[in-house]
Each structure stands twice: as structure tokens, then as C-alpha cells.
Amino acid sequence: MLTVLLIAVPFIAALLVFLTKGVGARNLALGFSVVEFVISLFALFQYKSDAAAASLSFTMPWVKSLGINFSVGLDGLSILLVLLTTFLVPLIILSSFKNTYSNAQNFYGLILLMQMALVGVFAANDGFLFYVFWELALIPIYFISLIWGGENRAAITFKFFVYTLFGSLFMLIGFIYLYNHTNVDGLKSWAIHDLYNAGRSLSAPQQSAVFWLIFIAFAIKMPIFPFHTWQPDTYVNAPTEGTMLLSGIMLKMGTFGLIKWLLPIVPLGLERWGHTAIVLSVIGIVYASCIAIVQKDFKRLIAYSSIAHVGLISAGILSSNQQGIQGALMQMLAHGVNVVGLFFIADILLRHTGTREIDKLGGIRNMNGNFATLFLIIVLGAVALPLTNGFVGEFLLINGLYQYSAILAGFAGLTIILGAVYMLRSYQHIMLGERKDAGIAFGSVASTDKVVLIIICSAIIAFGVYPKPLNDIAEEGTKMILMYIK
């Protein structure tokens, strides 16, 4: 029931928020999202004490004649991502307090709806339900970017929507194909394990076809080179909260999908095409890192760095060994927190100085030292310095990829170097040195903003120093998946 509660609370909250007016809406949204986080902590403790607890899963027939069930549950993989979602959404809501949005109740309502869909995606244990939540997650973010986005948003969100929907439809075909091959006492079924069995009973060419049908959807969502062209524009143009949702959580839908909804289904397809997919991911890493170096706009730089990070995550997952997948899980959590922090920094910079152009900024550390420290911690997390949260995941990822292929691991290792180059360099340009434009002043940061930054920084350090609790869960989750692959 806990899982159902996790899906129901944001939904009910969204409906309530739609009905309130003005400041009440955002406070209500914040309150509910905190409640949601507390519930997810309960779920975590429940999981820790008894991983197979009945309270974590729930099944109810939805369309009986088609074998579709409303079936949700939390395992080692989903609990981590649900936690990430419930941890980030309150921060995202809180971070928006200094921005004023017209029709705020719709804005916050959509964020909560999005949260519902995201939790649904991570918790779904039924292929059809997974697809429905997957699509549902697209609608709120589409409206968030469309209504509250920057210039030229109409064309950009269009591209985003059509692009991702297009991928999803292929995934649907892949799933229907699997569904047609399920056989549980003569009936077809959408349950995840039946899909697993159906997928593994297919011949290698069939599995290859299914692999690509489903992989394209995930590749577009993450995005992996060459399916990434929608991403930088969308990230830059969406309102910051939208970008945070997109990069912090929604991107993880793709990587999560890879782990839970692709690898165990088509092991032979993976064997045949996994290499191609890894090479694409690695190309993406190098390509995006190089582009990030020459970016002038800080927000756009983060967008490209996100492509690089997600490329590494997907390469690690596709190498399908313990380190790779476990590292991917850890890195998904770390990247979620760090990227939200970075986008928030970009937003604060824009709000205070009126620009995000790296070359125009400078000397901010002299104006606000605390801000500079917090920013530095987030940057260090993003470049995966030891004792920050990014390190564990990145280390495991490179390690896993190295077991798969030393050359590819070498190329992927470039992310660390190139990442350090563009992150530290932009930090240096923005924060250190002399003030370049006398008109730019940077006063004290609002208290709500400070709270968000401090929470993010504490999370970065806490899980860098003591990653064990999460790492244990990630390890269990990975073992479960590997059991199916081998």
C-alpha cells in the first residue's frame, strides 16, 4: 500500500493545488512534497527491514481481458529512484520560491503531477502501466516548458514532445510484440516477469529487433548520441524548475528503463547489439564534453555536461556487469542531485546578475563568499572528486566499463578529465578573478535559496563520505537484474 500511497499523494496534492490561488499553492505543494518524502523514507525503512514486505507491492486488475494490471512495487532499483524523486521535488519546489510565475497554482500542480508519473514509472511492475506512466510524465513537463519557458519555446518544446513520443511509440510496439509472446496458462500477460520470460524465449534476431525498438525510446529520453539534438535547446529554454525535473529525474527514466526493462528482456539482443550501443554512448561522452568546453552560456554548458554523464551511465549499464550497473545506479543518484544544484546555481546567477554568460561574470567570490563555497562543493561533486557523491558511481562505472573493454574505458575516462576542465574553468571564470562588468553586483542569497543549496551540499558530502547504505541497496538491485541476464 505504501507504493500506492507514493503515487496517490502527489496526484491528490496536484488536484488540491490546482484549486488554490496564489502563494497558498506553492506552500501547499511544498508541504505535500515533504510529506511524500517522509512516506518514501518509511518505504525505505520497510525495504531495509524486509525487502519482500507485502506493503511495498500492490496489484489490482485494470483491464482484465487484456491481462493489464495496476501492479506496482519497490525493489532495490526502484526504491533508489523513488527516493531520488521524492528528495528532489521538494528542493525543486523550494528553489522556485524566488521566481514568480503567473498562474502559480497550475505550475505547481503540474510539477506534482509529474512527480506522480515519475514515481509510477519507477514503481511499475506491469509493462503496460510502465508505458502509460512513461507517457504521462511527458505531458506535465511539456506544458511546464511551453507555458513558462523562455523565448522560442513553442518550436523547441514541439521538437522535444514529438521526438520523445516518437521513441515511445516504438517502445510500445516492442512491448506489444513481447506481450504477444507471453503465455501464462494460455493467457497473455503484461506482468514484468512474464515479459522477461517472453523476451528470453525469442530467437536472437527477434531479440535484436526488440532491443532496438525499446532502446530507441530510452536513448531519446536520456539522451544518447545521436538522439540528443532535442536536449540542449529544451534544457536551456525550459524554466529552471522544468530543467531540474528533466535532467534530475526524467533523464533517469531512460537509464532506469535500460536496467529494468531492457537488459533482462533481451540478453541475446544485448549480446548482438550492446557493443554498438556502448560505442554510441562513448561517442556521446566525448562529443558532448568537447562541446561543453566551448559553451558560453553556463546553463547550456550544464546541459551538455549532462549528455556526457548520461553517456557514461548508459555505457556502464550496457556493459552489464556488477560494477557497471551498480555504478550506474549510484551515479544516477549523484548526478540527479548535482545537476539540480548546478541548474539552480545558474538560475541564481541569472537572477542576481542578469546573465549566465561565463565571460561576463567574474569576481563573485569577493561579493559573496558563502555562495562561492556552496557552488564549489557542487562543482566538486560534479567532477567526481573523492569524498563527494559523484566519485563512487563514476569509479564503479569506469571500472565496469574497463572489464568490458579497456579502450572504451579509456575514452570514457576522458569525461573525468574533460569534465574537470569545463567545470573548474567555468567556476574560475564566474567566481574568481576580478569583476569584469562593473554593473554586475551580487548581494546576499535569499534564505530559501540558501536552504536548498545547503541541503544539496550536505547530500553531496554525506553520500561521498558514507555511501554504504545506498550502495548496499544498489548492489542488491544489481544482483537481482544480473540474475536474469546471466
Added chain:
Amino acid sequence: MKGLLIISGLGLVAMLAEIFKFKKLLLPIVLLGIVAAYVFNFMEWRESMSISYFDNMIAFDKLGIAFSGIIIATAFFWFILANDYFEEDSNLVDHFALVLFALVGALMLTAFTNMTTLFLGIEIMSIPMYVLAASKKKDLRSNEAGFKYLIMGSFASAFLLFGIALIYGASGSFDLKEISAYISANNGNLPMFFNVGVVLMLVAMCFKVSAAPFHFWAPDVYEGSPTLITALMSTVVKTAAFAAFMRLFLIGFADLSGLWTGILAVVVALSLIIANFTAAMQTNVKRMLAYSSISHAAFMLMVIVANVRSNLSVDILIYYSLAYSIGSIAAFGVLYNVTRNGNETLDAFNGLGKRNPALAVCMTIAMLSLAGIPVTAGFFAKYFVFTAMIGTPYKWLLILAILTSAVGVYYYLKVVIAMFFKANTNEETIKLEYSNQFVILVTTVLTLALGIVPGIVAEMFSF
């Protein structure tokens, strides 16, 4: 059958209204009559009997009753939506009678068992539609629409008749079952002209459902006709034409599927490509919906291509028609109210999100449903079609359908973007009559309900 009789009776009553001076009472009478027709129709469904009438000319089996139910229900909503449209016009009574007689034809098409009934049904349905299309007497485009519809429709009818004649020449019968028996008895050595007859009928039916490349009349007629008549054409007429199409080919010519599925697959492919890409370029919303209806026609034809024998395709087609009809009524209902001042371009929707948020939300849901996005009725309709197609040799058609669906999303969202994103060009707020609010709200809720619990319908027809 009782439903058909009641609607025919209503048509006659409507014509008497002028003479006996109960024009004001006509709408309530018609609505009550339609409800009664629906109830009787539903009772026949419950009893699930299939009696043939008039010497085996027409037989309401489960399939026919299901389609009749959709048509009658759609007509009910349509009449409520159209109440003030009738008041504007002096020839109120004529219009009532014409629409009701078109309904009679539509109901006949769902249940024909004989080629004669098929032809009669098509003519009874089409002739009032020709007149209705031209019912804005002083509008040039409406006249053009009526005229074009008449010429093209007659042309198609000629094809149909010619096809029937050739088939009769070979098989010696008008009866659907006997023709079907004739095909299976002589399979492999059917006379050439029989095959020609089947293809001619295929062409004629493609005309009627406006599938490419026989679709040229549709955009002009849809655009020129008064909006509500367009709504009628794209729901009731379309559903009926599909019911007839399916009955004719899946029951009558099922054993000859080798001949016509290939042709139909090409028709579907052309319709998908032409309709979606042309729709994406339209600025007139009504015209865009016309092309969108062609693309939906292609989807429904795909079901006929996909699964020639099994009951599955019948059920899918019923669900699809239902989802499409409901979504269209909602969309046309909004369109009718937004475009009252005569501006039918996309600009008319600018800023609707501010001018009337509730209306904009309803339109958004209707558009999402037509685009096939969860959790709306249109999504499940599309999902069922995909499921049916995946087991067939026509997988390329499925891929094409996906590609063009993505294009479809593009033009449906254009409306959404205009509503929420474009600045107000038009300050006036839009006020709706209660009747229109009722219809739009109910159809929107139904669209969502069918998307959230498709089981209520799916289980009824036992997929």
C-alpha cells in the same frame, strides 16, 4: 431494428411539425425519441437475438447493434449541441427531418445483409447530407461544398452500383451470405468480372470513408459545410460508412481477402502519408480536422487489413469508432463555439487558455485523445490497432503508422499551443450555452473515462 423504426418515425413527425405548429416542442420530442431508440437498441443487445427482417434484407446482429448504439448516442449529443443552430434558421423543420433521415440511412448501413439495402442505406444517408452541406444558402463555400459532395458522392454511388451489378452477374444474388458462399464454392476460378466488381465496390467504399487517393472531396466539403454538419459527417456518417465497409468486406468478401487486402494496404499507406502531412500544413482548423479524419479513417481501415477473420478486428473497430466519435464531438463542439464569428483559422484559438480555461482544457483533452496519448480513449484505440497489426505480414504499415502518428501529434498540439501560448488577438470572452457546456463536458469526461477504464467497453465486446 426498433431503433431504426423509431428514428424513421421521428423523421416523419419532424416533417409534420410545421403543419401542426409544434416547432418549439420538436427538439424535446426528437431527444426523447433518440433516447427511446437507444434504450430499445440496448435491449436488443441484451437479448442478443438476430432476426432478419423484410425477407432477409436487414438483420441487426450484435455487430450492427453495437454500431447503431454508437451512432444513436453520437446523434443524441449532436442534437443537443445543435439546438441553437436550428433556431437561427428559418427552415428548422426541414433540417431536423434531413438529419433524422440521414440517421436512418446510417442505421441501415450498420445492419444490411443485402446489397440492395447497402445501396439504399448509402443513398438515404448521403442525399440529406448533400443538402445539409449546402444549408448555409448564402455562403458561397457552403454551396460549393454541397455541390462537390453531390457530384463526388454520386460518382462513388455509380461505382458501387456497377460493382454490385457485376457481382450479381457472377453470383446471381444480392444476398451477402449467398455471395460469400459463392466465393468459397468457386474460390480460385471466379470470373474476372467478379473480381472487378469487388474492386469497384472497394473504390466506392473508400470514397465514402474518404480514404486517399479518393479523399479529394473531403477537405473542401468539410471546410465549406457549416461546422455542425461537418461534425455530423465526421462522426455519424463516418461510423456508418465503416460499419458498412467492415460488414461488406469482412463478412461478404472475407474469402477473397487475397484480392483486396493488398489494395487496401496501399490505400491505408497513402491515406496515412497524405492526410498527416497535409494536415500539418493547414491553418484552418476545420480543414485540419478534415485531414485528421482521413488519417483516422486510415487507422480504421488498417484494422480491416490486419485481421480478416477473427472477431478481434470487429471489436477494435467498434472501440475505435466510439473513441473517435466522442473525441470529435468534443472537438467540434469547442470549434463551433470558438469560431462563431466566422474566423476558423488557428488564430481563433489564440489565448483561449485565458479567455475560457475550461473550454481550453476540454479541447486539449480532445486533441490528446485524437493524437492517441494516454490516458485518453484515443490512446487505447491506437493501442488496439497496433496489437492487431503486429501479428500480420503488414509490419511496414505499422511502422508507417507510427511515423505518421508523430506527425499527427504535431498538428494536434498546434491547437494546444495556440490556446495556451499565443497572445490574445481577440479579447472577447466566450460564453457557452448550458446545452453546449453539457455536451462538451460529458464527451470530455467520457474520453477520459474510456482511457482510464477501457475495460467497461473492452469487456463488453469481449476482446
